[in-house]
């Protein structure tokens with residue numbers, strides 16, 4: 001082999017390494033670890049489904065957990081179920097996230113928060129044309145404005161903590177917050193909204209050692225999903241089935257691992273991983289390895305995304321052809 005061939009091969013091997021080093025130097029915010037043991041975790045919507053699973057796992061890991069929701073009976077039941085499975089007592093607090101004064105009072109009553117998980121959410125799948133304005137408003141109010149209320153209420157004490165250790169604010173989005181899906185005009189809007197909130201907020205709070213995570217679950221087996229499934233447009237189910245369904249415990253496990261590693265995007269399954277790479281956009285990225293994957297697979301992921309759209313629009317066409 002000629003010397004020039006060898007040096008060409010060496011260059012080919014070297015380029016990715018140089019690129020990795022470059023990415024390692026520039027990714028921002030810098031990597032961080034956020035332990036939850038012995039720290040105060042507030043989980044909204046913690047009385048049911050994904051929130052309850054998050055609370056269970058945090059309690060089992062030795063965090064001091066508070067769960068917040070509206071219905072006090074459901075909160076008591078959740079507390080009893082967590083005690084049964086972990087032997088640990090969590091604190092409960094009742095408030096409607098839509099009421100800022102109530103949220104402020106609740107947050108002040110539970111003491112300084114190290115990890116705030118804004119997980120409360122409602123979802124009713126329906127074509128916009130058939131959906132009542134009340135349902136649309138509820139989704140925006142509870143999922144998006146309610147999250148603003150929580151962050152506004154918790155931020156002052158999170159910022160003024162004396163120990164300066166890394167703390168976290170996590171938002172429960174959805175894969176429907178990464179791609180618009182038939183039947184989810186209002187829901188997707190509320191969850192896409194969380195992304196804008198999260199991206200901007202991360203820049204505002206990084207100097208306070210506060211780290212933001214956005215979690216993107218697929219359909220997850222919860223009381224909320226069972227309720228949603230009672231009346232769901234057929235096409236919503238068909239398109240959402242592009243991503244596999246998960247158990248609440250599995251989603252909670254992925255969520256905690258993402259929050260603790262300070263990841264900005266937290267996908268929960270393989271399809272979610274692809275979605276996160278495909279929709280990386282200008283989101284912050286702490287991991288140079290993930291940044292590397294995003295850069296080298298960007299074109300391919302766009303092709304995959306176009307294939308999914310091709311298949312979804314195919315389903316929509318078929319559906320209309322059958323229902324003429």
Ligand SMILES: NC(=O)C1=CN([C@@H]2O[C@H](COP(=O)(O)OP(=O)(O)OC[C@H]3O[C@@H](n4cnc5c(N)ncnc54)[C@H](OP(=O)(O)O)[C@@H]3O)[C@@H](O)[C@H]2O)C=CC1
Nearest residue numbers: 045047048049050069070071097120121174219220222224
């Ligand atoms: N299940 C799924 O398929 C998926 C869910 N998600 C998201 O995960 C989150 C949790 O969903 P899931 O576990 O299924 O939901 P559930 O319906 O099982 O639980 C919702 C929780 O939120 C609380 N909540 C609802 N409205 C309010 C409010 N106004 N103020 C305070 N708390 C409230 C409920 O308690 P109460 O009613 O007593 O207030 C309950 O604890 C949601 O944000 C959802 O959008 C994302 C992707 C998939």
Ligand SMILES: CCCCCCCCCCCCCCCC(=O)[C@@H](N)CO
Nearest residue numbers: 123174175176219240243271274278305
């Ligand atoms: C480039 C590659 C892309 C790969 C995969 C795309 C899969 C998208 C599926 C989206 C499913 C949305 C489910 C919403 C669940 C939810 O939030 C509700 N249960 C609540 O209403």
